[in-house]
Amino acid sequence: MMLSLRTSLAALLVSAFAAAPLHAQPAPPTQPQQSAITVTGEAHKSVAPDIAQIEAGVSNMAKTARSAAEANNLAMGKVLLELKNAGLDPKDIQTSRLSIQPQYASSNRPGPSEINGYLASNMVTVQVRDTARVAGLIDTLVQAGANEIRGIGFRVADPSKVLDDVRAEAVADARRKAEIYARAAGVSLGAPLVISEDTQPGPMPMRKMVMAQSAGAPVAPGEETLSVTVLVSWAIKAP
The missing domain is CATH 3.30.70.2970 (Protein of unknown function (DUF541), domain 2)
Known part of the structure; x- marks a missing residue:
């Protein structure tokens, strides 16, 4: 009778292990999402076209x-x-x-x-x-x-040098805004997590001139405005 009981318990244990998933593993811990302050920074500069x-x-x-x-x-x-x-x-x-x-x-008559x-x-x-x-x-x-x-x-034939200066000013503008929000929220800024740029050079003005104008017609080149907008996400430092 004792031997029969032990055999039954062993059979139950074997059945339990066989029914369990072979590859079941504990789920990895969920990574907490990084807290951040996201703002846009803008800057522009007007230069004479060349x-x-x-x-x-x-x-x-x-x-x-x-x-x-x-x-x-x-x-x-x-x-x-x-x-x-x-x-x-x-x-x-x-x-x-x-x-x-x-x-x-021009004709008012029907047909081609x-x-x-x-x-x-x-x-x-x-x-x-x-x-x-x-x-x-x-x-x-x-x-x-x-x-x-x-x-x-x-x-502007080569706007790259001007745009480099404008980029730095746009990032500085983004940081200024982010610091305002951080102070208002009682936190401090960490390192930037994401920086993306949307460059928008000013349009090239086209001045329409009908037929040939008289000699000595004045021409004003004006200025071209080069603009940069950046989107920056700043990490929030843990207290």
């Missing part, structure tokens, strides 16, 4: 597409020659648009309108690396036969 961009060209109307293209090519050839004579580097002159479009006669000519257009974008020359180059373009000045823009 490069300009002019979009200019010629347009010619003729009865046939071929005549319009030939007249346009002749006129643009004169414009490009004058730009070369003005000392511009060929790499700073780039064709930006070339088109030949049919022109339709008749083509009464073709408009050929050739535009170039000119990089000017001395903004003081912009007004003079516009005069050169007009005198050479350019009858379209589409726009003038100004920008």
